[in-house]
Amino acid sequence: MTLAAPDPTRSVPLPLREQADVRDRWLTQRLLDVLPGLMDRAGIDLWLVIGREYNEDPVLATLLPATWLSARRRTILVLHRSDDGVTAAAASRYPVGQFLPAWSPDDAPELPSEDAQWAVVRRIVAQAEPRSIGIDVSEAFALADGLSHTEHRLLVDALGPYADRLVSAEDLVVGWLETRLPEEIRALHALNRLVHAVIAEAYSPAALTPGTTTALDLAWWIRQRFHDLGVEPWFQPTVSLQRAGVPLVEERGILLPAVPYDAVIEPGDLVHCDVGLSSLGLRTDTQRNGYVLRPGEADAPAGLREALHVGNRMQDLTTAALAVGRTGNEVLATARSAAAAEGIDADVYSHPVGFHGHGAGPAIGLWDEQDGVPGAGDYPVHADTVYALELAVRRPVPEWGGQCVRMGLEQGIALTGDGVEYLDGRQTELILIPGG
Known part of the structure; x- marks a missing residue:
């Protein structure tokens, strides 16, 4: 047959x-x-x-x-x-x-x-x-x-x-390993669409009850949801929290959230997830951010919204630097130089994704290698390739007394002869989570 x-x-x-x-x-x-x-x-x-x-x-x-x-x-x-x-x-x-x-x-x-x-x-x-x-x-x-x-x-x-x-x-x-067929790129649009839908569901009352659900509970919910839908993660999903009064702490030279990984999610929290699924022999890698509304709030604080918008600007600077023929280290240096010129405090650590989540191809920084990655960073960018555009910006939030937040973003992109395209779009607004 x-x-x-x-x-x-x-x-x-x-x-x-x-x-x-x-x-x-x-x-x-x-x-x-x-x-x-x-x-x-x-x-x-x-x-x-x-x-x-x-x-x-x-x-x-x-x-x-x-x-x-x-x-x-x-x-x-x-x-x-x-x-x-x-x-x-x-x-x-x-x-x-x-x-x-x-x-x-x-x-x-x-x-x-x-x-x-x-x-x-x-x-x-x-x-x-x-x-x-x-x-x-x-x-x-x-x-x-x-x-x-x-x-x-x-x-x-x-x-x-x-x-x-x-x-x-x-x-x-x-x-x-890095070269993608046009149909593979179209399939990755669909896979990223599925990831985005699962994250939206996770950041809703279907999965999250403020005051009861922990960040660890939500991470396991996402993994179970993938499994129930017939796909599997290629790494354990993670969920982290930032909140007013709990400043970032330095760990191995980088500022990271200090709220415990198993803390209960509360109104006023900035919720961040990092997830990736496997299907059709391909991988995805995505991070998205949500805000749990406090009683009487209709939107997230302006400082958090601004941090996300600055993160989007950093995405623009990085994709503008992502040109065929440049090495990963050259893309990194160009993006970071452009960020410094605009006063953006950012780290870039993007990577190829395809058959493998952290795929073969030019490394565009590592979170602990912001001056270039020897070896893998010297490999040139080619067309018909796919990346996880991964980076983070740090911004003070006036509504949190000037406390700094780390806005981490990660989004699938494809680089073709037509330029860069976001796989099922990127996050430009915080996902608003009802506070109960």
Whole structure:
């Protein structure tokens, strides 16, 4: 039976069977349309991705069929760039989706299966005669450093003289992980829409009763809500509070909220959440802020509203700096310089997001590295990529006696040939929570 291709932008989450169909279709399209150009850009003729069951290279999961939840025994994927595109073959005990089967244990029954499997890799390499053989080793990017010590040793032994052609596939891996298809970006709009809806529900009487609900209760409610909707978080949701009379405290060089994580949420509190979900093999990462109204209040204090608006301005300055060809460190320096010129006290710590929540690609600051990130921050920005635009500003609030608040914002954005687009929009007003 042939299934009609489902539309992941119609509604999320899709049933698991439909998700698998979408993911496999995306993989085929990525192998055909994305990978050849990335291999050319990285100068790699043949790419080897190798992993063993439960010790997988993190890239392997992005190349396997959706029904494969891990590698099987030892799985070796061989991707060869030729004039006709990329030939994708698998030296694996079991068939690997759309990869051409290059080996079966029955091919050479006189040899131990491990020896026979590596002999096939040597034969493919000898036939392809690549100038460069990319392997997943990297100092700068953990996600590009998935080839284990043992597999590296066995590969070198198997390749013999061809081992001299081994090079780091770092740029190719990062490109593969960070580049998004247009349909993937449309799906991320839908996934971010779901996140925003869950946060809005969490900041309502459906989940939050001031004077009773704790910040920890609300964090667990969000996680349970995701689960009930058929998606899972890729990290434990967090909820933090700021309130008048409880100033920020310095921790590891940064000012952070001092209200305990399990404190009861009260009227007058600024409520902040940080959540991310997983679906269709993709991730989201979002922060949003709400204010619990005091009796008689119809809006949040003007100082809190202004802090959010300054945070939006800092988003504008950062997205204006996010230009193709600039490194992450250059984007960071440009945004922070623009902020200083406008008197904005801010930190920027944005990051790629896609197959992984903290994805491979240019690091645009870390919360504790505001002068640049060695290695990952030196990687350039490319088009057709997605980021979590994450930053924080600090502002005094007159209504709180001049007490400083930290307004943390995080929002998915896509960078395409048309510029930056917010995934399902950004927060420009505080979510108002009834105070009971």
